[in-house]
């Protein structure tokens with residue numbers, strides 16, 4: 001029997017195993033669920049041992065444990081690190097679930113449960129892909145390392161130091177993650193770039209206490225007026241960011257990328273309509289997809305200051321605080337952008353006001369070269385499993401662990417989303433389509449072979 005035949009013959013069994021995994025309420029943020037989180041880790045450890053992987057380990061961290069496994073029996077072949085997470089989001093509000101979140105139900109070709117797609121279902125598809133090879137052939141065509149953590153939904157707090165401390169152990173040629181979505185139903189995609197982040201908080205202070213606007217207005221600087229001037233200075237009328245040097249490190253889109261994005265099924269009015277806004281607005285010369293995937297931004301997230309109570313109070317506020325953030329694209333770095341933005345603020349705000357600038361967490365943008373061998377292998381595997389040509393997409397958000405792997409292990413990550421945009425992750429009635437689970441397993445089976453031939 002070939003690995004694919006094995007996987008096809010075992011669909012019912014594989015599904016039942018996933019349902020068992022989904023029954024464990026491994027809610028990482030919930031202190032009372034800690035024993036269940038550990039139970040999910042233990043379940044995975046014994047499951048990974050059961051499918052025949054050489055080494056399977058449970059690693060303690062300061063928080064929830066990390067499950068690690070490896071099977072390095074293919075000398076001369078590439079080594080791939082598979083990353084996933086076994087923890088899940090809290091299920092509330094419970095009353096909105098049509099069936100209990102931890103009593104999985106299969107209905108209308110879909111598995112309903114918390115974690116069905118994010119990320120138990122998606123990572124389990126790869127576990128089953130590996131099992132198909134191990135059971136059908138007795139080995140794996142490539143060297144595989146597996147890292148499945150239990151703190152993704154709470155910011156992977158203990159993962160970075162663990163990866164740092166286990167740099168040698170984790171050394172590999174590429175990382176593989178399935179914890180996102182396909183571009184559309186039946187249309188598989190490889191996400192080859194993610195945006196990064198720089199996050200700022202500023203305080204602008206004028207007088208050392210609030211003043212009467214009749215006595216002082218017009219003669220003493222008003223920090224809120226000054227903030228307004230600063231905000232206006234960040235963009236020009238065409239929506240470009242007007243900070244000198246801001247775009248210097250931006251890798252411009254290639255014509256191939258632009259053509260590829262333009263060819264994707266994308267409904268602009270649906271995209272705008274889903275937000276309730278009446279029209280899109282952004283940097284001139286770019287489409288909405290390009291703006292979200294491949295252009296940096298600067299957006300205010302919140303402003304605190306002055307009198308906001310009922311009625312009127314003629315006050316000249318002493319200070320104002322604001323939070324704003326930049327989404328970054330390759331090859332910008334949070335550090336360089338922090339410096340440019342801070343310099344622009346200091347130059348723009350009138351010297352009679354005191355300015356404090358704070359930098360919150362940042363994250364580097366990442367990009368995997370589209371001609372990397374692991375990307376080619378993933379393209380081949382997706383095409384075989386789904387019967388259509390996969391598309392290249394980017395992501396507008398960040399997946400911090402990808403930047404960690406890039407920084408620490410110096411390897412690219414291939415993101416193969418097996419979910420769908422309507423899977424309702426983090427919401428009631430999360431689901432995973434059976435088609436996606438079974439084709440995900442097939443994708444995985446083909447992938448290990450494709451990687452071995454690359």
Ligand SMILES: [Zn+2]
Pocket residue numbers: 085118119152179
């Ligand atoms: Zn996830």
